[in-house]
Each structure stands twice: as structure tokens, then as C-alpha cells.
Amino acid sequence: MAPMEQDCVGLLVIVAVNVAVKFTESIALDVKYAMEVSGWWYSPDRVLCAEKWLLGALEYEVYCGCSPWYWMRYGNGPRTSGAEQEASHLEDLLVQVMLLDYRFIGERPSVQALVAIYTAGMILGVEKEEIKRRCQRLGCDVDTDVDEKLGRGCELVMKIVGEEEFGGLRLGQIYMEETMCMVSRRASEWARGKCFV
Numbered sequence: 289m290a291p292m293e294q295d296c297v298g299l300l301v302i303v304a305v306n307v308a309v310k311f312t313e314s315i316a317l318d319v320k321y322a323m324e325v326s327g328w329w330y331s332p333d334r335v336l337c338a339e340k341w342l343l344g345a346l347e348y349e350v351y352c353g354c355s356p357w358y359w360m361r362y363g364n365g366p367r368t369s370g371a372e373q374e375a376s377h378l379e380d381l382l383v384q385v386m387l388l389d390y391r392f393i394g395e396r397p398s399v400q401a402l403v404a405i406y407t408a409g410m411i412l413g414v415e416k417e418e419i420k421r422r423c424q425r426l427g428c429d430v431d432t433d434v435d436e437k438l439g440r441g442c443e444l445v446m447k448i449v450g451e452e453e454f455g456g457l458r459l460g461q462i463y464m465e466e467t468m469c470m471v472s473r474r475a476s477e478w479a480r481g482k483c484f485v
Contacts, residue, residue: 303339
């Protein structure tokens with residue numbers, strides 16, 4: 289490969305990674321980081337121009353296959369204890385509820401994951417500071433605005449889970465697995481106890 293071709297391929301790789309990181313809702317890489325990785329081979333203007341060129345070539349049709357489950361696993365790490373597995377089952381249930389309900393259409397996958405982690409923590413009685421630490425592992429700075437948004441998301445998903453028919457026929461059709469039935473009942477009872485319905 290000629291030096292000029294290598295130069296272009298290297299720049300394309302750096303730009304592609306930067307675009308991918310932005311569209312998976314992760315923290316965007318600083319241009320200086322891209323320059324450092326390349327051994328200061330590319331100028332900031334060149335990296336930014338290449339990024340604009342790549343997005344233009346793709347006609348800005350960049351799709352991300354990241355699901356809320358990706359974010360939950362990214363933030364949680366491996367689950368070993370029974371309590372951690374119960375939290376994982378609860379989070380799965382809550383994300384499924386959010387994906388099926390029209391009120392969550394348009395909400396970013398990372399926000400759905402955060403609402404699931406936040407709500408599962410509330411149901412299991414996890415301290416609020418620990419819930420915030422878990423949210424921060426996902427790259428979320430939990431300030432007052434985010435805390436309020438998570439609270440509203442929690443309230444909305446609990447209204448759905450607390451409905452009478454959620455614990456009836458629909459539940460039996462969706463969750464044949466015993467552990468999922470148990471956590472869905474627990475979530476439903478918690479929602480009714482907290483008067484979300």
C-alpha cells in the first residue's frame with residue numbers, strides 16, 4: 289500500500305470510530321484524542337473535514353443498533369449474586385414494558401436503560417446514592433434535571449406495570465418463565481403499593 293493510501297485509511301479509521309462513538313450515544317471523542325492516537329499525524333481541521341466528508345458520503349444515514357440491554361450490560365458488569373440477578377430480571381422486564389408502550393416512543397435507548405436501572409433500584413430498595421453511582425457508570429451525570437427525568441420515567445413505567453390486567457392474562461402470555469413471573473408480580477405489587485395507579 290502506498291504511503292498516501294495508508295494515510296487516508298488511517299484517517300478514515302479514526303473518523304469512523306469517532307462517528308460510531310457519537311451515534312451510540314457515548315461521549316464524543318475530542319479531536320485532540322484522535323490526533324494523539326494517530327501520532328499527531330493529522331491536524332484538527334483535517335480530522336473534522338474527513339468526518340464531514342464521511343457523514344456526507346453516508347448522506348447522514350447512520351443507524352445505531354444499540355438497544356437498552358447494551359447499555360444495561362455496559363453499566364452493570366457481570367451479575368453474580370441472587371439480588372443482582374433479580375435486579376437484572378427486573379430491568380429486563382421494565383425495558384420490555386417501555387419498548388411496548390407508545391409513551392416511550394422516541395426515547396433514546398440509553399434513557400430507557402437508565403429509567404429501568406433507576407426503577408429496579410427503587411423497587412428493590414437500593415439506596416439512591418448507589419442507584420446514582422450505577423447511572424454514572426453509564427456515563428450519565430445525575431444532576432437535578434436528570435434525577436427528575438428518571439423519576440418521571442419511573443412513575444410512567446410503574447403506572448403501566450401497576451395496571452390490573454398487567455398481572456393477569458397479559459402477564460401469563462408474555463412471561464412463561466417462573467423468575468420473570470415473580471419479578472413482574474413484585475414490580476406490579478410495588479407499583480400498586482406506591483399508588484402509581
